[in-house]
Amino acid sequence: MLPLMITIGDGIHNFADGLAIGAAFSLSWRSGLATSLAVFCHELPHELGDFAILLHSGLSVRMALLLNLGSAMTSFGGLYIALSVATDLATQQWIAALTAGLFLYVGLADMLPTLVHINSKRPWLIFALQNAGILTGWAILLLLSLYEGSLLTTGL
Template sequence: MSPTLVYMQVAGSCVPTTNTTTSLTPTMAERYGYGSLATLIICLCAVLGAIVFPFPKGLCYSAFMAVFLGLAVGTLFTDAILHLIPQALGLHNHGEGEDAHAHAETSGPVIEEYTWYAVVIAAGTYGFYLIEAVMTILSSGRGHSHGNSSVELGGLDGSGYVTKQSGGLVMEEKEKKSEFSTLAFMVIVGDAIHNFADGLAVGAAFSLSVTSGITTSIAVFCHELPHELGDFAVLMTSGMSFTRALCWNFVSALTAFIGLYIGLSISTDPLVRRWIFAVTAGMFIYIALVDLLPSLINTVTTHRKLLFVMHNIGILTGFLVMLLIAMYEEKITV
């Protein structure tokens, strides 16, 4: 055995090796760096909406908006049931404990026990959406509107999302300038609060892991693009100039940074983080199923069948993206 031991010593085989398993919990620099970058990209939706708004509102524009509305529904709802709710209930502690390191060392997807139950929940919701949407198309929408008003704001008629942002008010030329200003104030304040909550959710997600932050940021981005476009349309129709509407829309979007840094500072405690995830999950489900889904079902247009297809492409794409991230999140490195 002596020659063998001597050879191992010379070759360096007996040198103690350090543990190469790194913690999946992000560092302080990663939390603030990635969180700020993701929030900045989300805030740029306000500018992007202003760029898209002046373009001619044709079939391509409607198809683009239909895909993003469907994508918003798919990502928000799936992120809530696959990521946020399990984390709030303590079913999945990403990056914490020995299980996280064991998952990181395994090859292939990591499927948690609750994953397929969450998939069935999403499939059941999607199935009933399909039934109602198909029945609405077959009946040509006669007497079935869920109380949503159809409003035309720069070609955004029938989206339902803009109608929600304007509080169901139909703009008429006879309304006074002061009423326009009141509506604009309500939209700006409401959007600021909404963006603050989004930033809080992103901050808590990046405090847990980079992957969790990415999934939440994707969900927020997908619903913020049509949201900001709708807000900009309401500000324009309320009497604001293009420049003022753009500035106020962007300023209200910047409150997401306030929410981000508050979320990053208070969510270092795992218990606080779970409460934030619980509130965020409820917000995401409400936006997806109450604000957005009815507008997908009750779209009034001559191209209803095409938009139905584009909606479903967006929904299924958002669902698949969130499912793949849930399965391979331990393998994602940035």
């Protein structure tokens, strides 16, 4: 049952990623590129974690890869839907609100309890590392949002 739940949940999550990327590209190609970079930075460790969970639940490497690939393909559905319907500002704002809500839900309902309930001999080290990771992610997103207009014009 766990592999099915992981695949369905990840498929919905990837669909929202596709919606966010599509809405950003409908705004401008620079915004789309910055959003794609942010989603890539988020998805790489997320998909590796899902792959590890699928392997740990007893699936073969091939089956885990197929399930991961299947859930990743839902992002294209979200991308195509967002590109086709996000032609005006109001629709783009609705898509942004929907995807932001889904991302906040995942962060608050799934990741935050995992961060809080860690048993370690060095709780302050774990606390410092977790906060360093969160603050680094926020700083990267802040820099992306501040400099997305000049992202490619400076040669980055």
